[in-house]
Amino acid sequence: MTKTAAALIIGNELLTGKIQELNLAYLGKELYRLGIQLRRVVMCLDDIDTIAADLNLLRDSHDYVFTSGGVGPTHDDMTLPAVAKAFAVPLVRVPEIEGLIRQYHGDRATEAHLRMADAPEGSTFISNEQVRWPTVCIGNVLIFPGVPEIFRAKFAAVRPHLTGGARFYSHAVFTHCDEGEIALQLRELEASFAGVSIGSYPTFRDPAYRTKVTFDGRDPDEITRAAETFCAQLDPQKIVRQEGL
C-alpha cells in the first residue's frame, strides 16, 4: 500500500507573491525518500473557516497532512485555532510549551507569546534534543511553521516518527531530443512498464541538454529496464548523461 500525504500551505503573503514558497519542494522530496507520495497541495488565505474546511477534506483522503504557516503569535496566525475547529475540540494551554516560552522570553513573555503554547485538545508532541520546540500533531495532521529554516529543523525531528511505504527509486536520462521526437516512444514505454512512471521535462535555459526523461517507481530492476530500453532506441549521440539509481 502506498502511503499518501497532502500539504496545506497557509498564508496571504504567499498568494500575493510577497514571499516565495520554499517548503513544498523540500517536503515533497523528503516524503518521496520515505516512500510517502505527496499527492496534493492546497494553498489558502489566513482565514479560519477556509483552513478548517480544507484540512477536513485533506485529512479524510490522505494518510498524512502537513500544514505550513500561521503558527506565530500575531492576529494573522490562524492555524492552531483552525485545526481545533476542524477537529471540533478546544485549544488548551500546553504546560511544557509554556515553560519553554517563559524560559526563552523571561519577564518579557506576553500573552501573545503564550498563545503559541496553545494546541488542540488531544494533540501529541514530537521533539528531540536538537529541536526542543515540539511539533504539534493531532490525528494524521502535523503542524509546521512557514519559516523554511524552522520547517526543516522540525521535519528532521519528525522524520523518524513517519511510517513510510516501500521506497521509490528514480532514474533520469538527459537528452538532446525535442519532446515531440520522443513522445510516441515514451507513451509506448509507459504502457510496457506498468510499474514505472515516466516524466518528460524540456529545458529552455540549460544549453547542456534539451529534455530530461525520468523513470520513477518502486522496483529498481524495472526502472533500469525501462531506462535501458529508452536509451537503446535513441541515437547514442542524443544521450547527454544519466543520473540516479
Place this chain on the structure above:
Amino acid sequence: MTKTAAALIIGNELLTGKIQELNLAYLGKELYRLGIQLRRVVMCLDDIDTIAADLNLLRDSHDYVFTSGGVGPTHDDMTLPAVAKAFAVPLVRVPEIEGLIRQYHGDRATEAHLRMADAPEGSTFISNEQVRWPTVCIGNVLIFPGVPEIFRAKFAAVRPHLTGGARFYSHAVFTHCDEGEIALQLRELEASFAGVSIGSYPTFRDPAYRTKVTFDGRDPDEITRAAETFCAQLDPQKIVRQEGL
C-alpha cells in the same frame, strides 16, 4: 467588487520535489497589481480526472482560473484533455496553432508536436506580436505552460485582457520588534482600520530586522494612517525602515 482568482498547478515533478515551483509568486504579484486577489492554489498530479474535478471546483468559485503545466507533447501532458473534460467539450485541432508548429518544425513535425495544436472546442486565443504562440482560454480559465520563462512571456501578452478591480496598495514597516511584543497592538490596529489587512512576518536570517509588518488595502490614505499609528506607538529606535506606497 473584488475580482478573485485561483491557480491550478499541475505536475508530478512539483509534488516529488524534483522541481521548485516558480510561477505562483510571480502570478500572485502580477494579479495583486491588477487588483485581482489570488485566493486559492491547488497543486495536483498529472491525472486527467483529478485535474478536471479541481478545475470545475475552482472555476465555479473564482473570476479567473490560471492553470500552469501539463501542456507539452508527451504522455504526461494532461491539461488540455482535462480542461476539455471539465467543460464537457471535445478537443479540436486549431489551424493557426498547427500552422505555427509546422512552420517551426518543418518536416520534422510529429503527431506528438501536433497534439499541441489541440484545444477544447469553444476556446479563444490570446497572442500578440511578441508572443505568437497563443494562450488558450475557455470560459474563465486561462491555460499556461509550467516553464517559468514561457509562463512570464505569455502572461505579459494576456495581462491587457484581464479585468482588474480597484488596485491594492501595500506598505511595509521593518522593525527590531519580536512578534510577541507587537501582537496585541497589531490586533487592535486591524480592528480599528477595517479596510487594512495587516501581516506580520518574522525573519530568522536577516540581521537587519526582526519582524516585517505589512499594511495592505485599496485606500492608500487609510493604509498610511494605519502605518503611522503603528509607528507612533513604537520606540523610534525599533523602526529600521519603511517601504511601499
